[in-house]
Amino acid sequence: MQEPPRENAEMKPPPFRYEKASSVQGLLNLLADQGEDAKILAGGQSLVPMLNLRLTYPEVLIDINGLGELDYVRLEGDRVKIGALTRHRTLRDSPIIAEHCPLMAEAYQHVAHVTVRNRGTLGGNLSHADPASEMPAVIQCLDATLVVSSKVGQRQVAASDFFVGALTTALDPSELLTEVQIPICGPSQSCAFEEVSPRKGDFAMAGIAVTMELSDGTCQSVRIAHCGVEDRSSRASAAEASLAGKPAEAAHFSEAAALLAETVEPTESYHADAELKCDLVRSLTARALTRAAARAAR
Amino acid sequence: MAAPSQHGRIAITVTVNGVTHEREVEPRRLLSDFLREDLALTGTHVGCEHGVCGVCNILLNGETARSCLIFAVQCDGAEIRTVESLGSIDNMHPLQEAFWEKHGLQCGFCTPGMLMSALELLESEPNPSLEAIREAISSNYCRCTGYQNIVEAVQHAAAKMQEGAT
Numbered sequence: 001m002q003e004p005p006r007e008n009a010e011m012k013p014p015p016f017r018y019e020k021a022s023s024v025q026g027l028l029n030l031l032a033d034q035g036e037d038a039k040i041l042a043g044g045q046s047l048v049p050m051l052n053l054r055l056t057y058p059e060v061l062i063d064i065n066g067l068g069e070l071d072y073v074r075l076e077g078d079r080v081k082i083g084a085l086t087r088h089r090t091l092r093d094s095p096i097i098a099e100h101c102p103l104m105a106e107a108y109q110h111v112a113h114v115t116v117r118n119r120g121t122l123g124g125n126l127s128h129a130d131p132a133s134e135m136p137a138v139i140q141c142l143d144a145t146l147v148v149s150s151k152v153g154q155r156q157v158a159a160s161d162f163f164v165g166a167l168t169t170a171l172d173p174s175e176l177l178t179e180v181q182i183p184i185c186g187p188s189q190s191c192a193f194e195e196v197s198p199r200k201g202d203f204a205m206a207g208i209a210v211t212m213e214l215s216d217g218t219c220q221s222v223r224i225a226h227c228g229v230e231d232r233s234s235r236a237s238a239a240e241a242s243l244a245g246k247p248a249e250a251a252h253f254s255e256a257a258a259l260l261a262e263t264v265e266p267t268e269s270y271h272a273d274a275e276l277k278c279d280l281v282r283s284l285t286a287r288a289l290t291r292a293a294a295r296a297a298r
Numbered sequence: 299m300a301a302p303s304q305h306g307r308i309a310i311t312v313t314v315n316g317v318t319h320e321r322e323v324e325p326r327r328l329l330s331d332f333l334r335e336d337l338a339l340t341g342t343h344v345g346c347e348h349g350v351c352g353v354c355n356i357l358l359n360g361e362t363a364r365s366c367l368i369f370a371v372q373c374d375g376a377e378i379r380t381v382e383s384l385g386s387i388d389n390m391h392p393l394q395e396a397f398w399e400k401h402g403l404q405c406g407f408c409t410p411g412m413l414m415s416a417l418e419l420l421e422s423e424p425n426p427s428l429e430a431i432r433e434a435i436s437s438n439y440c441r442c443t444g445y446q447n448i449v450e451a452v453q454h455a456a457a458k459m460q461e462g463a464t
Contacts, residue, residue: 113437
């Protein structure tokens with residue numbers, strides 16, 4: 001029997017045109033022309049599954065893996081600047097992240113598996129905006145700023161304004177997330193990250209990120225963000241405000257955790273219904289606050 | 299650099315297990331299908347085809363990657379190693395011997411991915427802890443063994459490879 005022609009060979013992904021970006025400016029020009037029909041291919045750990053499952057049909061795939069100028073971690077003044085194409089593996093192993101962004105370093109213990117981290121990028125992860133992904137919560141808790149570029153220039157977006165809904169961000173189709181800027185962790189700031197997932201490395205059923213400062217045993221500038229709970233990661237402003245100026249004691253942490261658990265509107269998944277998610281939010285928030293406070297007191 | 303041909307196919311040059319191949323591929327050709335169908339290297343298995351199960355793991359420029367989540371066209375100029383690079387039935391790699399001796403496989407479907415994940419670990423960490431072994435294979439599904447014998451096999455392979463190195 002004759003072998004069928006390769007053109008007819010079955011393939012999972014839909015057909016697309018492939019463009020390999022050789023410069024950021026060239027890419028931005030291409031996006032200005034084709035943004036609506038184009039998808040950016042970075043690590044491919046979320047986009048290629050969607051293609052294989054035919055959940056998306058881009059006309060053009062623009063491969064940015066050749067843009068080495070977007071792969072960096074730098075300490076500049078009081079900020080850590082991370083290029084969008086930096087791989088999860090690099091960030092998880094980075095001494096700069098370990099020293100200046102300990103919340104991110106801790107959360108990376110929950111992010112995927114080595115094979116996925118080898119390819120997946122921070123910029124791709126944030127732009128994909130999976131509600132159960134850890135980094136959207138981390139960068140909101142750290143009050144990060146996102147640098148977004150297009151043919152006409154750059155703009156800065158606060159992390160808390162970036163995530164609009166499930167798999168939806170404030171990015172225009174003509175724009176590319178190019179850099180993440182994170183204020184470094186001050187000497188009086190402490191943090192903790194807590195998560196429950198079906199297996200280690202899987203997406204969160206619920207995850208809680210906390211940063212705080214203690215002044216004479218009272219809570220100052222507490223920030224709490226969650227992931228995996230609602231249709232997007234967000235800050236828990238009411239729970240944060242409830243702790244302002246309060247003594248760092250278990251009773252207040254429990255109240256704040258209960259407040260957050262009462263106010264979230266959980267999405268349901270195979271692994272966790274709304275009731276379980278609320279219970280996890282309550283437990284994990286109290287646990288993260290307690291751990292962050294203990295670290296601050298040391 | 300890869301340039302589009304008139305058929306929408308793109309010419310690539312890829313080194314797989316030390317052999318350089320020049321081929322024209324459709325952009326949507328997954329690396330896993332490219333290896334299995336275009337190069338007839340069927341040692342790399344395909345399972346879920348959306349990045350969850352790990353049976354298609356290969357080494358791309360020295361690091362493991364899901365070959366079902368990369369397009370062949372992206373591998374222009376890359377160096378790839380598949381399970382076929384390890385050894386033959388008459389001359390097995392210490393990892394393959396160890397999987398055999400420790401009963402690290404039953405049906406064998408996950409084994410190519412397990413071996414490549416274990417290889418990545420042992421190349422960077424010749425004497426890994428049990429926890430490091432579990433972490434390294436944590437993205438590879440096995441539905442037969444319950445993983446215990448796989449962990450033991452990797453540990454045994456580490457000892458064999460260290461013996462071999464001295």
